[in-house]
Amino acid sequence: MLTGKAKFGIFGDGKEVAQVAMAKFFKEGDFRSGYYRDQTFQFAIGQATVEQFFSQLYADPDENNDPNSAGRQMVSHFCTSLTDENGNWLDLANRKNTIADLAPTAGQMPRGLGVALASKCFRSIKELKQFTHLSDNGNEVCFVTIGDSATSEGHFWETVNAAGVMQVPMALFVWDDGYGISVPKKLQTTKGSISEALSGFQKKDDSNGFHIYKVKGWDYAGMCEAFEEGVRLARETHTPALFHVDELTQPQGHSTSGSHERYKTPERLEWEREFDCMKKIREWIIDSALSSDEELSRLESKAKNQVKDERTRAFEKYQAPIKEQVKKILELATSLATNIPNKAQTIQQISKELSGNREPMRRDVMKSLYAMLNAAGDNDAAFWAKDYYNDLLKENELLYNSHLYNTGEKSALKIAETKAIVANNAPMINGFEVLNKYFDALFASNPYVVAFGEDVGKIGDVNQGFSGLQAKYGDARIFDSGIRELTIMGQGIGIAMRGLRPIAEIQYLDYLLYGLEPLSDDAATLHFRTKGKQSCPLIVRTRGHRLEGIWHSGSPMGMVINSLRGMYVCVPRNMTQAVGMYNTLLKSNDPAIIIECLNGYRLKEKLISNLLQYTVSLGVPEIIREGSDITIVSYGSMLRIIQEAADGLEAEGISCEIIDVQTLLPFDVNHKILESLRKTNRILFVDEDVPGGAAAFMFNKVMEEQGGYRHLDVAPRTLTGKEHRPSYGSDGDYFSKPNVEEIEALIKKMMKE
Numbered sequence: 001m002l003t004g005k006a007k008f009g010i011f012g013d014g015k016e017v018a019q020v021a022m023a024k025f026f027k028e029g030d031f032r033s034g035y036y037r038d039q040t041f042q043f044a045i046g047q048a049t050v051e052q053f054f055s056q057l058y059a060d061p062d063e064n065n066d067p068n069s070a071g072r073q074m075v076s077h078f079c080t081s082l083t084d085e086n087g088n089w090l091d092l093a094n095r096k097n098t099i100a101d102l103a104p105t106a107g108q109m110p111r112g113l114g115v116a117l118a119s120k121c122f123r124s125i126k127e128l129k130q131f132t133h134l135s136d137n138g139n140e141v142c143f144v145t146i147g148d149s150a151t152s153e154g155h156f157w158e159t160v161n162a163a164g165v166m167q168v169p170m171a172l173f174v175w176d177d178g179y180g181i182s183v184p185k186k187l188q189t190t191k192g193s194i195s196e197a198l199s200g201f202q203k204k205d206d207s208n209g210f211h212i213y214k215v216k217g218w219d220y221a222g223m224c225e226a227f228e229e230g231v232r233l234a235r236e237t238h239t240p241a242l243f244h245v246d247e248l249t250q251p252q253g254h255s256t257s258g259s260h261e262r263y264k265t266p267e268r269l270e271w272e273r274e275f276d277c278m279k280k281i282r283e284w285i286i287d288s289a290l291s292s293d294e295e296l297s298r299l300e301s302k303a304k305n306q307v308k309d310e311r312t313r314a315f316e317k318y319q320a321p322i323k324e325q326v327k328k329i330l331e332l333a334t335s336l337a338t339n340i341p342n343k344a345q346t347i348q349q350i351s352k353e354l355s356g357n358r359e360p361m362r363r364d365v366m367k368s369l370y371a372m373l374n375a376a377g378d379n380d381a382a383f384w385a386k387d388y389y390n391d392l393l394k395e396n397e398l399l400y401n402s403h404l405y406n407t408g409e410k411s412a413l414k415i416a417e418t419k420a421i422v423a424n425n426a427p428m429i430n431g432f433e434v435l436n437k438y439f440d441a442l443f444a445s446n447p448y449v450v451a452f453g454e455d456v457g458k459i460g461d462v463n464q465g466f467s468g469l470q471a472k473y474g475d476a477r478i479f480d481s482g483i484r485e486l487t488i489m490g491q492g493i494g495i496a497m498r499g500l501r502p503i504a505e506i507q508y509l510d511y512l513l514y515g516l517e518p519l520s521d522d523a524a525t526l527h528f529r530t531k532g533k534q535s536c537p538l539i540v541r542t543r544g545h546r547l548e549g550i551w552h553s554g555s556p557m558g559m560v561i562n563s564l565r566g567m568y569v570c571v572p573r574n575m576t577q578a579v580g581m582y583n584t585l586l587k588s589n590d591p592a593i594i595i596e597c598l599n600g601y602r603l604k605e606k607l608i609s610n611l612l613q614y615t616v617s618l619g620v621p622e623i624i625r626e627g628s629d630i631t632i633v634s635y636g637s638m639l640r641i642i643q644e645a646a647d648g649l650e651a652e653g654i655s656c657e658i659i660d661v662q663t664l665l666p667f668d669v670n671h672k673i674l675e676s677l678r679k680t681n682r683i684l685f686v687d688e689d690v691p692g693g694a695a696a697f698m699f700n701k702v703m704e705e706q707g708g709y710r711h712l713d714v715a716p717r718t719l720t721g722k723e724h725r726p727s728y729g730s731d732g733d734y735f736s737k738p739n740v741e742e743i744e745a746l747i748k749k750m751m752k753e
């Protein structure tokens with residue numbers, strides 16, 4: 001199947017006819033949130049070419065050749081640009097859009113819900129009517145595709161339920177080929193049929209729900225009829241449609257790795273040959289006298305040749321820059337060999353191997369050049385070769401490691417700082433009231449913002465940040481969601497990708513685990529995997545750190561920062577700082593999570609007078625107490641406990657400098673902590689996470705990246721929570737998380753060393 005030029009292939013054969021039918025009803029402004037079988041659809045809507053398909057198969061890192069992923073994704077993972085190079089949203093209402101595909105099965109479901117929900121927002125929020133480049137009054141449909149077996153995932157059920165409840169324009173196509181790799185559908189789906197299992201979701205005149213259609217994947221006319229009706233109703237009435245497209249096949253099995261003869265019976269294989277949709281549509285075309293056997297054969301052979309040509313062209317384009325590199329290295333090698341005679345033989349041997357490689361890869365180039373440089377050692381003659389090696393390192397870094405975050409004007413790190421203004425007569429109010437006043441001003445001034453989550457609407461969230469605001473701004477902008485963290489995150493991702501500014505709430509940080517997958521796999525990788533063509537300016541709002549009990553005082557920050565590279569992680573110590581972070585993020589295109597302090601909502605803060613202007617620069621720690629003997633680095637709720645310890649230590653003549661990192665991702669971009677350490681020569685990292693979690697991350701950053709080890713008088717320390725989840729009650733908290741006495745005792749010990 002593959003000629004050895006590509007590593008892995010996964011294709012949409014056996015599903016071509018259904019995709020041609022689906023493409024007929026996909027209009028400008030619509031979105032596709034699908035999976036790796038949709039190549040025919042992408043070709044049919046004119047958003048991918050065969051040559052591009054092969055470029056992706058070869059992992060060509062040039063985005064001109066593989067505009068779908070610049071070689072970063074496996075074949076059949078498509079995407080169209082949603083933003084321009086400056087991060088501004090394109091005229092999406094007048095183009096055919098595809099959200100960048102993902103490999104995790106059913107991963108397309110949660111954000112597909114959000115993409116569809118955005119249409120509902122555009123239709124029902126009057127402030128959004130002006131943005132005609134983003135939506136034609138909500139007339140866009142989100143076409144979601146999924147395999148029959150992936151419907152076993154919780155993602156599928158949660159999404160289907162939410163779409164049925166909310167009534168969003170989703171056209172959901174289940175490509176049913178009877179298998180998920182080797183596992184047949186009777187082991188996947190109740191009653192072996194997704195449409196039957198979902199029959200209770202069928203919309204009735206007086207209910208919400210789905211329009212459900214069952215069609216045969218080789219019956220072009222039948223599919224067109226069903227798709228036309230279902231998609232039209234989704235567009236007009238926002239009732240979602242489910243198309244169970246049965247009787248599809250996999251002519252080549254699941255993928256290029258492994259053959260389906262291992263798990264399909266001879267009868268099934270025979271049936272697949274008989275009912276292959278390409279064979280069936282050919283018969284239908286001839287029976288309907290639309291064309292003749294000869295004409296079709298001519299077309300088929302023409303198409304085969306065209307594909308071969310495009311394949312060759314794609315490979316040549318992929319090889320061209322590498323061959324240039326090889327050429328340059330061979331030249332350098334000749335000169336090296338001449339100038340370093342005692343290494344000439346080694347260098348010539350390396351050179352010979354490289355030039356003999358008929359299909360060199362970039363890593364072969366790097367390995368050869370490195371080996372030559374190794375042979376040359378310190379010899380001055382190697383100057384140009386070294387220079388070239390460094391150039392190539394830089395070039396490859398741009399090709400393979402760039403674009404994790406926005407870097408242009410929409411980078412959250414480029415947002416200018418505006419300091420808080422605290423008037424002399426500033427009132428002291430509760431933390432939740434600071435947020436409430438802020439969100440009020442925000443919704444009055446920024447039409448793009450919507451907020452949702454469990455209990456966010458009617459009661460204005462469990463801590464009253466949105467109290468009274470649904471009544472003021474309407475339930476289209478501030479609304480309640482079912483208890484479904486996964487799809488609340490998906491809603492946020494999809495809505496953000498359509499150019500809006502969602503604040504999607506996870507009620508407590510401990511429940512982030514339920515919603516982590518789409519953040520980690522989708523939101524955090526999006527900018528990277530599309531090389532900047534798509535952005536997801538989602539803000540996840542949650543609250544955490546110490547309060548009471550195992551599931552209301554977790555602080556799994558190590559988990560968060562390690563699974564969410566590609567997002568920013570903000571850990572404000574109070575609600576005013578949180579406001580500054582919301583403002584910064586709302587001006588940028590990077591996704592982020594803001595973790596408010598659960599125990600901070602009822603603490604008093606001075607109300608600043610520039611709520612909407614105040615911005616916090618991400619990655620810039622704040623020294624919240626100056627001192628000279630030791631630097632204590634922490635964040636969030638922990639800081640208040642550290643302050644108390646510092647008061648106690650001061651009475652004993654020990655002067656503590658306390659640094660609030662404010663954000664864990666990014667972390668101290670200007671090395672402010674190092675500056676402090678230079679002065680104190682002692683450092684302690686404190687947090688509530690488990691040992692080896694975020695405290696270890698901060699330790700590593702300061703010691704290794706900032707070179708902090710050079711300024712130490714005593715061993716650096718981390719002080720963390722225990723390995724277990726926190727026990728209940730105030731005593732449980734005291735003995736599970738770092739406490740004042742523990743901090744004091746450790747610092748006193750460090751001072752004596």
Ligand SMILES: Cc1ncc(C[n+]2csc(CCOP(=O)(O)OP(=O)(O)O)c2C)c(N)n1
Pocket residue numbers: 037103104105146147148149150151175177179180181254
């Ligand atoms: C979360 C996750 N688990 C497992 C896999 C490995 N995997 C890739 S495709 C696949 C089967 C999917 O079957 P189905 O949904 O029926 O789609 P089909 O490939 O048959 O079109 C599996 C198990 C994955 N990609 N993601």
Ligand SMILES: [Mg+2]
Pocket residue numbers: 147148149175176177178179180181
């Ligand atoms: Mg399948």
